[in-house]
Amino acid sequence: MSVDTATVKRIASLARIAITDEDAARMAPELGNILGWIEMLGEVDTTGVEPMTAVIPNTLRLRDDVVNADPLTGGNIREQVLANAPVAEHGFFAVPKVIE
């Protein structure tokens, strides 16, 4: 499996990670090796095998339809939610201007 620099840059862009040409060139053979290694899965016959979705049988629960039943996952904690934001303004997360 060979991965070229253009592919590395495309993946980095999809993953929203800025990458220099130099780093992309360095990563290309590295990712190529790893992807080449995991390609051995192709030799396993999986005809009729369902993909795993849950390792331990479990059912999805619905919580009671009660507001703030558990205060840890309830509402009205704006200050706590914003406490770690790099920039918060007027009670909101602030980001660079998105619309011109």
Added chain:
Amino acid sequence: MTELTDLGVAGIRDGVRDGSFTAREVADAFIVKVSQAKALNAFLVETPEHAIAAATAADTAREAGETLKPLAGVPIGMKDLFCTKGVATTAASHILEGFTPTYESTVSQNLWDAGAGMLGKLNMDQFAMGSSNETSAFGNVISPWKRNDGGNASLAPGGSSGGSSSAVAARLCPGATGTDTGGSIRQPAAFTGISGIKPTYGRCSRWGTIAFASSLDQAGPMARDVKDCAILLEAMAGFDAKDGTSLQLDVPKWEAGLSANLNGLRVGIPKEYRVDGMPEEIEALWQQGIDWLKDAGATIVEVSLPHTKYALPAYYIIAPAEASSNLARYDGVRYGIRDLPTGAGLQDMYAATRADGFGPEVKRRIMIGTYVLSAGFYDAYYTQAQKVRTLIARDFEKAWETCDVLLTPTAPSAAFALGEKSADPIAMYLNDVFTVPSSLAGLPAMSVPGGLDKQGLPLGLQIIGKPLDEQGVLNAGLAIEQRAGFTARPEAWW
């Protein structure tokens, strides 16, 4: 009298209960040890005030004649993957620098509710991605162990729970939390001569634990013996409505159920785990482990887990795929660092923040995950890996028809030196060859120390159990522990 810091979880709990010493004396003794062990770099944050507060509460309760909580007076170390209210939590990544959780993870809260105190937050591989603790943004953790060859090479404490393993082995804390996604409790435990158990997937709540690969992540304890692991796991586990995959089951009384009598137990030896190039000493220890379990009354059967060799490649698709999705949240908006180049827009801010904040191994895994989930590759890689995962789980189900637990080595080598494997990602990934299959199947598994190799370094044995049979795993571990008589400990150089 024994030094208080030589006591384990049970010894401290019982001594505080019967008044042999106070919880405050214990906390103070460990706080001093932690403060003197900077050379190990095991702790990212020290929280003596937290340990002292818990100790004071235990001593006050005792003076008042109240029944003490299960872990009253026991100070522990907390892996930095667990969010701790008011205490910096970074998952050893630069991208979370400055993050102070406003809430407490369920697992840590359970431990505090049981009376434990926190000595500090433990260093780890960044976002739990690594097997040597060399991916932390805050420096390598050093193992307290040294080779007996007269050299002074710094050894890896294993990973990703390397701060936990180093701290417990060096007697900086009697027990610590770890998390295990593909072996991150068991491999570091083996490297440092301690015990550690990963319970069945769903036993411990993942709420408030920083996510790596959600279908695999499980918390578990690391301590110096099997009984201490049982005690800590009882406190950590339990149903939590805030985690959709939490198992709605009572927590068994694992400590009370401990028994090293294995009469009638069938122990499976998977033939596929005899990998090429496995050091003779590990092969010999494995045989020794078989003999110990026979001596304890067990019968030995050979079993086959035919898809074993596909477990690692399947893991290195599934775990990075889940990680690429989970780690999308680190975007410089809600927590952690923000890198906003002059004049940059929102997309550029995301990309710059993530380029600056993530370490090389984390970027590598996010990129692999992004690739295998991208259009045109999803079925060939991700769906195929999930199908292979089904086959791996079936291998185990088939094995349970003829045996009750499995015995294997924990890792394919003893601890290696820092830097020895960091240049080759695949060589590093191979460390988890024996631990990953049971992770993919969600099974309980533990590592116990079995002996030392010729260089004087610990080697571990792994016991894998049926779903929900932590008791069977702990009991087999106890039988090995009693026969191995592992008393070796690293000489303090730090």
